[in-house]
Amino acid sequence: MTMKKISVICLxxxxxxxxxxxxxxxxxxxxxxxxxxxxxTVNLSQSRTKLAAIMMMDTINGHKVPERQDIQQxxxxxxxxLNSTPGISNAKGNIDxxxxxxxxxxxxxxxxxxxxxxxxxxxQYKVKGMSAANYSYxxxxxxxxxxxxxxxxxxxxxNKLRDRDKEIFSSAMYIxxxxxxxxxxxYSNKLSRxxxxxxxxxxxxxxxxxxxxxxxxxxxxxxxx
Amino acid sequence: MKRALQLVTLLLAGYTGMAQDLAYKxxxxxxxxxxxxxxxxFRLYPAAEFDTSAMGRxxxxxxxxxxxxxxKSIEDLGLDLKGTIYYYSQHTDSINYDCVLIPIKDAGKVxxxxxxxxxxxxxxxxxxxxxxxxxxxxxxxxxxxxxxVTYGTLNKYFLEDSTNAARYGISKADDYGYDNVxxxxxxxxxxxxxADSAAYYADSAATAAEPLTDIADTATQPxxxxxxxxxxxxxxxxxxxxxxxxxxxxPVAEDADVPPPPVVESYYFxxxxxxxxxxxxxxxxxxxxxxxxxxxxxxxxxANPDFIKRSDKNAIASFWLDNLNSTYAGFLPYxxxxxxxxFQGYGSINARMYMNNDNMRITGELGLDDAKTASxxxxxxxxxxxxxxxxxxxxxxxxxxxxxxxxxxxxxxxPRMLNGIYGxxxxxxxxxxxxxxxxxxxxxxxxxxxxxxxxxxxNVSAKEVSYHTYAYDENYEYKDTVKTKTETLxxxxxxxxxxxxxxxxxxxxxxxxxxxxxxxxxxxxxxxSRKNPFNxxxxxxxxIVFLGTSLTDxxxxxxxxxxxxxxxxxxxxxxxxxxxxxxxxxxxxxxLFEGEFRDLGAIADNLKGMGDVYIKSAGVKDNSVSFDLxxxxxxxxxxxxxxxxxxxxxxxxxx
Numbered sequence: 001m002t003m004k005k006i007s008v009i010c011l012x013x014x015x016x017x018x019x020x021x022x023x024x025x026x027x028x029x030x031x032x033x034x035x036x037x038x039x040x041t042v043n044l045s046q047s048r049t050k051l052a053a054i055m056m057m058d059t060i061n062g063h064k065v066p067e068r069q070d071i072q073q074x075x076x077x078x079x080x081x082l083n084s085t086p087g088i089s090n091a092k093g094n095i096d097x098x099x100x101x102x103x104x105x106x107x108x109x110x111x112x113x114x115x116x117x118x119x120x121x122x123x124q125y126k127v128k129g130m131s132a133a134n135y136s137y138x139x140x141x142x143x144x145x146x147x148x149x150x151x152x153x154x155x156x157x158x159n160k161l162r163d164r165d166k167e168i169f170s171s172a173m174y175i176x177x178x179x180x181x182x183x184x185x186x187y188s189n190k191l192s193r194x195x196x197x198x199x200x201x202x203x204x205x206x207x208x209x210x211x212x213x214x215x216x217x218x219x220x221x222x223x224x225x
Numbered sequence: 226m227k228r229a230l231q232l233v234t235l236l237l238a239g240y241t242g243m244a245q246d247l248a249y250k251x252x253x254x255x256x257x258x259x260x261x262x263x264x265x266x267f268r269l270y271p272a273a274e275f276d277t278s279a280m281g282r283x284x285x286x287x288x289x290x291x292x293x294x295x296x297k298s299i300e301d302l303g304l305d306l307k308g309t310i311y312y313y314s315q316h317t318d319s320i321n322y323d324c325v326l327i328p329i330k331d332a333g334k335v336x337x338x339x340x341x342x343x344x345x346x347x348x349x350x351x352x353x354x355x356x357x358x359x360x361x362x363x364x365x366x367x368x369x370x371x372x373x374v375t376y377g378t379l380n381k382y383f384l385e386d387s388t389n390a391a392r393y394g395i396s397k398a399d400d401y402g403y404d405n406v407x408x409x410x411x412x413x414x415x416x417x418x419x420a421d422s423a424a425y426y427a428d429s430a431a432t433a434a435e436p437l438t439d440i441a442d443t444a445t446q447p448x449x450x451x452x453x454x455x456x457x458x459x460x461x462x463x464x465x466x467x468x469x470x471x472x473x474x475x476p477v478a479e480d481a482d483v484p485p486p487p488v489v490e491s492y493y494f495x496x497x498x499x500x501x502x503x504x505x506x507x508x509x510x511x512x513x514x515x516x517x518x519x520x521x522x523x524x525x526x527x528a529n530p531d532f533i534k535r536s537d538k539n540a541i542a543s544f545w546l547d548n549l550n551s552t553y554a555g556f557l558p559y560x561x562x563x564x565x566x567x568f569q570g571y572g573s574i575n576a577r578m579y580m581n582n583d584n585m586r587i588t589g590e591l592g593l594d595d596a597k598t599a600s601x602x603x604x605x606x607x608x609x610x611x612x613x614x615x616x617x618x619x620x621x622x623x624x625x626x627x628x629x630x631x632x633x634x635x636x637x638x639x640p641r642m643l644n645g646i647y648g649x650x651x652x653x654x655x656x657x658x659x660x661x662x663x664x665x666x667x668x669x670x671x672x673x674x675x676x677x678x679x680x681x682x683x684n685v686s687a688k689e690v691s692y693h694t695y696a697y698d699e700n701y702e703y704k705d706t707v708k709t710k711t712e713t714l715x716x717x718x719x720x721x722x723x724x725x726x727x728x729x730x731x732x733x734x735x736x737x738x739x740x741x742x743x744x745x746x747x748x749x750x751x752x753x754s755r756k757n758p759f760n761x762x763x764x765x766x767x768x769i770v771f772l773g774t775s776l777t778d779x780x781x782x783x784x785x786x787x788x789x790x791x792x793x794x795x796x797x798x799x800x801x802x803x804x805x806x807x808x809x810x811x812x813x814x815x816x817l818f819e820g821e822f823r824d825l826g827a828i829a830d831n832l833k834g835m836g837d838v839y840i841k842s843a844g845v846k847d848n849s850v851s852f853d854l855x856x857x858x859x860x861x862x863x864x865x866x867x868x869x870x871x872x873x874x875x876x877x878x879x880x
Contacts, residue, residue: 025695043693043694043695045692045693046692046694046710048690048692049690049712101693175695177701179701195700196699196700197699197700200700200701
């Protein structure tokens, strides 16, 4: 009985015992002229013990476990792709394999450029249907909007997952923050909350509800002139 | 539920019985045989009880939906109630056959299992009804006593030989996409195969029986079927496939009336594939005819002493594989065999399953030749270190795994065990093995790790772990914050004997210098990190290396205050065997339920309702390595069969 066998047993037990949990944070800052920056964070820190165990295994639930360098390479590819997207600049990507937090950030010349950038991210990670989100900003009227339409593709893909894979999404959270230079005077999505200084608006929901179309994250935000 | 139904269907097939056991139908050179004794299965789960169970009703409804009849009982299926069902596999150099033999009580009832369309396609000849085998489907045929399912798989390497390919009208030797093989070894073997087959045809011409269908009339006999001389067609012809050169064709009766070629399926794009499928189909039909005509008392598996030795009438199911090495070789082309065989020296593999009110037991053996037996005897000549037993607490442990072999003997035996494995590289392997021995000080290595080890999964406990998240202020600016949460982690203790732990100590001292390891009260500690999700503690004491997750346990071991409590059952299991694996689902279920798994009560309930499971191997005896797997049945579950069916139903509900 080698040490390797022992550690494989321990890792397998860990992957069985530990629950999964993660949060996705979308933080977008829009300047008056429609330019701005965006940071997307996937924080898997709550599952780090399990992930550390999984990362040392070859497969989990029948899926191949990627190597660290493979994950890093994917992020590097995404950054390159984003930097070559029209209107997108200063793209950066980083993953912390100790806390298991991945961060992608970039600047945009116009809010409309973000649509293509998000579409590239979804393509890179082979997520279908999420590209239905559309960001727009009318500088003259001071109106920002995000229109999200759940096409059912994501739900369909989710439903195809095995129960033990679905469990990963059971307590995952999605947090969206939009920040502006002007104050927010009105907004259409009443599930979101405006910050005390009225310069930011946040919405929290479960990833599972987002997938199943139970939560709407579309929002029309009117800014002061 | 689906899995449970599959099991029941399998068992149902064995719910048969007839005056004569069907083993005599199995050829002497069968490579693999499996059997199920229906009478014993239904003694544990009576038919009347099964008919009214949820699973029984569902199964009968499912069968009823398929055919014209409304089945109310498994007895209505026409299968005999007290027999044994057999599966066997026979390999020739040209085709591999997989067959299932099921005894029948009422052929009329059996026919009702088929749909109207299938019944319309039945062919009847000499008391045998057959459902024409479509391409890549098995042939199903039966008479009043037996139902036979035959599946044929053409040996792809057989037709890679250009002589064989030409003989059957296959135009390309590399038809399967493999490289043309020109090694003379192949031609030699193929020539032998052809000679064998020619001899077979000559023999078989003496006794004739009609094949199942007209197509079989057109088929040549497959080679190497010498065991079934009764399986002969009326008039031999080569396979009637267009383009066949027939240079090496077997003898053909002068008055052979060669009918048209086999039916051409419209979807064929590759004419060679069509020819191969025709060949397979025809051979399967001839072979199946042979099974029906094979008389009791003819040469059969019952003449194989190893098969007889390994059989046990009390086993509810059994499995027997003729020879591990030849089975492995059977999957490779001749060409590769010159490189040697990985399993040289290993013989038959067999296993038998027993079920009763207390447990389900699977016992088996892997046969070894004399050289392997001698090697393994030396390697297994070690008992587990008895001092390990002080550190086991039977009342609460979840499981353990132990292993005891002699490191020095193992290292000494490696060169001997490698001999022969690498065939044409035998000389090079011997030199490599000698170098290995020269470079390695077997005795020194054996002092570092003597070869016995015990891994104890002692507990699962709640541990506080930190994680990063974000705290948002009133303006939604956020900062990274560290929070803690409770996770259930397994506690384990791993022990192995070592007379010389200096290497480990040096490594740990190096770790201390690098700030990765701490040392206090004789215990080295490594805190959890990205690469190691556990806090690990290491202790050297009494010639044992301890590696564990519980600092308290380590401190108690270090100060001789650890209080173990080993049951007699666990002690016997550990000390009488060279390898053990033990799992107590009940203990795990109780602990999970207390932890973060309280929402998954169904899993915990299932675990709590399960009996202990263990696997053990006592090493080498009578030229074989034996193993036993025992799954105990909880008191309130009736018997092993009812328990496992209920367990599968419960598990399927979790999905």
